Amino acid sequence: MEDKIEIADKKVLVDIVKLVQKRGLRGKLGGWKEFLNSHDRKSGARLSDPSKRPHEILAAFLNTFSKEEDLKFFDNVMRHHTNQYILERLKNKSRDSPEQILVQVTLQHPLYPLDYSFPSIDEGWIVVNVKNKPKVMKSTAMVAVDCEMVLCKDGTEAVVKVSVVDHNLEVKLNEFVKPDREIVDYRTTITGVSSQDLEAVTSSLADIQKSMKKLLSNGAILVGHSLHNDLRVLKLDHVRVIDTSYIFQSSDGSMHRRPSLNSLCQAVLGYEVRKKGAPHSCLDDARAAMNLVLAKIKHGVDKEFPISLVQDHVPETEMAKLFLHKIPNTVNIESLHKIIPGEFETELQPSKKGQGRHYSALAVFKNPQEADDAYENVQGSQLKDTYGRPQKLVKLGTSDTLFVRKMVSEEPNGRTPSNKRALETAEAVDVSKKAKIDKKLKRMAQHA
Numbered sequence: 001m002e003d004k005i006e007i008a009d010k011k012v013l014v015d016i017v018k019l020v021q022k023r024g025l026r027g028k029l030g031g032w033k034e035f036l037n038s039h040d041r042k043s044g045a046r047l048s049d050p051s052k053r054p055h056e057i058l059a060a061f062l063n064t065f066s067k068e069e070d071l072k073f074f075d076n077v078m079r080h081h082t083n084q085y086i087l088e089r090l091k092n093k094s095r096d097s098p099e100q101i102l103v104q105v106t107l108q109h110p111l112y113p114l115d116y117s118f119p120s121i122d123e124g125w126i127v128v129n130v131k132n133k134p135k136v137m138k139s140t141a142m143v144a145v146d147c148e149m150v151l152c153k154d155g156t157e158a159v160v161k162v163s164v165v166d167h168n169l170e171v172k173l174n175e176f177v178k179p180d181r182e183i184v185d186y187r188t189t190i191t192g193v194s195s196q197d198l199e200a201v202t203s204s205l206a207d208i209q210k211s212m213k214k215l216l217s218n219g220a221i222l223v224g225h226s227l228h229n230d231l232r233v234l235k236l237d238h239v240r241v242i243d244t245s246y247i248f249q250s251s252d253g254s255m256h257r258r259p260s261l262n263s264l265c266q267a268v269l270g271y272e273v274r275k276k277g278a279p280h281s282c283l284d285d286a287r288a289a290m291n292l293v294l295a296k297i298k299h300g301v302d303k304e305f306p307i308s309l310v311q312d313h314v315p316e317t318e319m320a321k322l323f324l325h326k327i328p329n330t331v332n333i334e335s336l337h338k339i340i341p342g343e344f345e346t347e348l349q350p351s352k353k354g355q356g357r358h359y360s361a362l363a364v365f366k367n368p369q370e371a372d373d374a375y376e377n378v379q380g381s382q383l384k385d386t387y388g389r390p391q392k393l394v395k396l397g398t399s400d401t402l403f404v405r406k407m408v409s410e411e412p413n414g415r416t417p418s419n420k421r422a423l424e425t426a427e428a429v430d431v432s433k434k435a436k437i438d439k440k441l442k443r444m445a446q447h448a
Helices: 002-007 010-023 032-039 055-062 068-092 098-107 205-216 227-234 261-269 282-299 333-339 368-377 431-447
Strands: 142-152 157-166 171-176 183-185 221-224 241-243 321-328 345-348 358-364 381-384 390-396 400-406
Touching: 002 055, 002 068, 010 032, 010 055, 010 068, 032 055, 098 241, 098 282, 142 205, 142 227, 142 282, 157 205, 157 227, 157 282, 171 205, 171 282, 205 227, 221 227, 221 282, 227 241, 261 282, 321 368, 333 345, 333 358, 368 400
Parallel strands: 142 221, 221 241
Antiparallel strands: 142 157, 142 183, 157 171, 321 358, 321 400, 345 358, 381 390, 390 400
16 A cells, blocks of 8 residues: 555545545544644644645655555545546547447436446445556446345445346346345335345345456446446446446437336337336346347447337326425424425435435325325425426525425326336436536536
């Protein structure tokens, strides 16, 4: 690690030192300010901004750390920076093969900056180090992944099943995973996983991460549908990806529509992944994602492949719900019953890491009519999310707000949102987020 620190760019070392301060980590000579007081008697901690210190001071401080977990953290940050460099390179080059072009399409999609902004330097995350070598960068090897997730007591999601196939649809990984947190909802009707399935399971998330890292370390491209959801629960950061929810253009021309895997398979491959109401199959979904990529390549990645998506069926039980999102943490469940009229039960939704001061919940009514009546009586500004679903912006006092959203579209074509877990927990990208994405893309283009 000492050699890596010595040759690292100053901006990387600055980032690490700032994170060390944030986490309160201490080396053999203490924390950053204590180190400065002992190492630089003239200025001491008065000049504590890492960005204003020379490379050799930053390196000397980081070399006072010897604990394995600290060095592993440093290495992860370095991998993250290296991958960010490679990511920019991939966006500007690497159009040598159909597979590389589809990687480009994914990286340049308007939703990529939002969906794939992972907290990859957080504890437990693995950053796959893609070596900056021509052979690796030009690799056309592909593997497709799909995961099943359960809801845990702390409000987060955990992966319980992982399936991976190669481009020949041969199984490379197909395992159950034992979460390290208490499970409160197996979502068996959706996941097909029950508590009995996990009784004899010993594989941990760390075990799965090692297997995934081995599959991807030689430059393999990772394929999946709404792949960011899988990477988030796997705590895996990989830059060479193809997202099948991005690479097919809807006939209405909207880049912000993410079709469901089932809809895509019907439109592109001519078959359903599963019958309505049937639970998910990781293996079937992974193979379906790979088949979609292979179909795109066979058709010609530079040719238009307009599709007319089949409307996803919205169960009556889902239409009896309202989705409440961007709820300030200062607003408790009891307060929600004062804001939303009618009688309903509240279901808290899994929180995303980095969600910060907000949470999401479902208001579950007895039937769709009661949900509709409650929505109509909510006092707020009428809006629509990017999938065409009606939602209202509700003001809470002087500054706080929340959104109340219906579960079904009212657009003329009747399309409903259908990302990977469309009606479970996913929060749609609203107009304000679209604006942020567009601004971020402009900044990236200016610095490219």
